[in-house]
Amino acid sequence: MDTQILTPKKNLPASRVIQKIKGNKPGPTVLFFAGIHGNEPAGVNALARVFEDISAKENNLNGTIYGILGNLKALAEGKRFVDVDLNRLWTKANIKMVSNKKALLEEEKELLDLLDLLKEITKSENGPFYFIDYHTTSSKTLPFITINDSMINRKFAIQFPVPIVLGIEEHLDGPLLSFINQLGYVAIGFESGQHQDPEAVSNSVAFTYLTLVAAGVIGKSDLEDYDKYKMQLKNASNSVNDIFEVVYLHKITGMDVFKMLPGYESFQKINIGTHLATNNSEPVYASFDGMLFMPLYQNQGSDGFFIIRKIPAFALTLSAFLRKIKFDNLFTLLPGVKWEHRDKEILRVDLKVAKYMAKPFFHLLGYRVRYLDGQYLRMYNREKASKKKMYSNEEWW
Ligand SMILES: [Zn+2]
Numbered sequence: 354m355d356t357q358i359l360t361p362k363k364n365l366p367a368s369r370v371i372q373k374i375k376g377n378k379p380g381p382t383v384l385f386f387a388g389i390h391g392n393e394p395a396g397v398n399a400l401a402r403v404f405e406d407i408s409a410k411e412n413n414l415n416g417t418i419y420g421i422l423g424n425l426k427a428l429a430e431g432k433r434f435v436d437v438d439l440n441r442l443w444t445k446a447n448i449k450m451v452s453n454k455k456a457l458l459e460e461e462k463e464l465l466d467l468l469d470l471l472k473e474i475t476k477s478e479n480g481p482f483y484f485i486d487y488h489t490t491s492s493k494t495l496p497f498i499t500i501n502d503s504m505i506n507r508k509f510a511i512q513f514p515v516p517i518v519l520g521i522e523e524h525l526d527g528p529l530l531s532f533i534n535q536l537g538y539v540a541i542g543f544e545s546g547q548h549q550d551p552e553a554v555s556n557s558v559a560f561t562y563l564t565l566v567a568a569g570v571i572g573k574s575d576l577e578d579y580d581k582y583k584m585q586l587k588n589a590s591n592s593v594n595d596i597f598e599v600v601y602l603h604k605i606t607g608m609d610v611f612k613m614l615p616g617y618e619s620f621q622k623i624n625i626g627t628h629l630a631t632n633n634s635e636p637v638y639a640s641f642d643g644m645l646f647m648p649l650y651q652n653q654g655s656d657g658f659f660i661i662r663k664i665p666a667f668a669l670t671l672s673a674f675l676r677k678i679k680f681d682n683l684f685t686l687l688p689g690v691k692w693e694h695r696d697k698e699i700l701r702v703d704l705k706v707a708k709y710m711a712k713p714f715f716h717l718l719g720y721r722v723r724y725l726d727g728q729y730l731r732m733y734n735r736e737k738a739s740k741k742k743m744y745s746n747e748e749w750w
Pocket residue numbers: 389390393487488489
C-alpha cells in the first residue's frame with residue numbers, strides 16, 4: 354500500500370489534503386470533505402483518526418481515498434465562516450463571477466482552491482467517484498444523511514442505518530453537494546451530531562468505515578469492527594431509518610432577530626401551532642405537523658428551522674419506477690410545460706397555464722424545483738445529470 358501526504362501545489366495550502374491513501378488494487382476514488390464550516394471540527398478529527406488507523410493497518414485496499422479540509426481559515430478561527438458561507442458559493446454563475454474577480458473574500462479563495470483540487474483529482478484518478486461531506490448541527494440531533502434526490506444517491510445512501518433527509522438543497526443556494534451532483538457523481542452529506550459532542554466524532558468515524566465498505570474500498574470481512582460501527586450508528590439514530598422530505602423552512606432574512614425557544618431537537622415531533630421561536634420578538638408557530646429539523650442555536654446562519662415528514666414507502670417505489678421509464682418525457686405534451694434547453698435537463702413550467710402541476714409530483718420524478726418568479730417554476734432534472742454508467746457494475750446499484 355502506498356501512503357503519501359500530498360505535496361502542496363503552488364496555491365494549495367499544505368494542509369488542505371489531510372491525507373491520500375492509494376490501495377494495491379484498482380477500485381473507486383472516495384473523497385471525504387470535512388470542515389466546510391469552520392465551527393464543525395468533528396469530521397476533521399474523525400478523518401484524521403481513520404486515515405491514521407487505515408494506513409497503519411496495511412489493509413488490502415481497493416482504489417484511492419482522500420481526506421480533504423474545507424474552510425481552512427474558518428477552521429483556524431473556529432467560526433462557521435470568515436466572510437461568507439463557503440457552502441453557499443457553488444453555483445455555476447457564482448463560480449464564474451469569482452473566477453473573474455480581483456479582490457477575493459476569504460471563502461472565495463477557498464472555493465477556487467477546492468475547485469482546483471477537485472479538477473485535479475477527477476482528472477488523475479479513476480472512477481467510480483464518491484463524495485462524502487461531513488457536518489454537525491447547533492442543536493441536538495440524531496445522525497442523518499442529506500442527499501439531492503437522484504437514484505444513484507438514494508441507492509448508495511440506503512446502505513447506512515441512519516435516517517435520510519431529501520430536499521434541503523432545494524431551499525439553499527450553492528451547497529457543495531449540489532455542485533458535485535450536477536457533475537453526475539454520488540454525493541452524500543453526513544450530519545453526525547451536535548458541534549462539540551464527542552459522539553459526533555465517533556459517529557463520523559463509524560460512517561467513514563461503513564462508506565469504505567459500501568464503496569468497495571475494503572471488504573466487509575477485512576474490517577473486523579464492521580458490525581460494531583453499524584450498531585453504533587443504528588443506536589445513535591434510535592433505529593430511525595426512514596426517508597424524510599423537507600416541507601418547510603423558516604428563512605431568516607436581513608436584520609431579523611431570530612431566536613429558537615430553548616430545548617428543541619432535530620427529529621422531535623411537533624404539531625401545527627407549536628410555539629417554536631421568536632422573530633423580532635414576534636412568536637413563530639409551526640405551520641405544519643411533522644418533525645422539527647435543524648433548529649438553529651447559533652448566531653451565524655440564515656436557516657431558522659426546517660419541518661420534515663416521512664415519505665411513505667409507496668411513494669418511494671412509485672418514484673423509482675417513474676424515473677426508470679422516464680415518465681417526464683411526456684410532460685412537454687402538457688400545456689404550459691416545456692424544456693428550457695434541448696438537453697432536457699431543465700423544465701420550465703408556466704404556473705398561469707399549468708396550475709394543476711404540484712411540486713411533490715415533480716419531486717417524485719427527481720426534479721429539484723426552484724421558483725423563477727411569480728409565474729414560472731424552473732426544474733432541474735437530477736437523473737439526467739447522473740453518471741449512472743459509472744456505477745452500473747457496483748454491488749449497491
Ligand atoms: Zn455544516
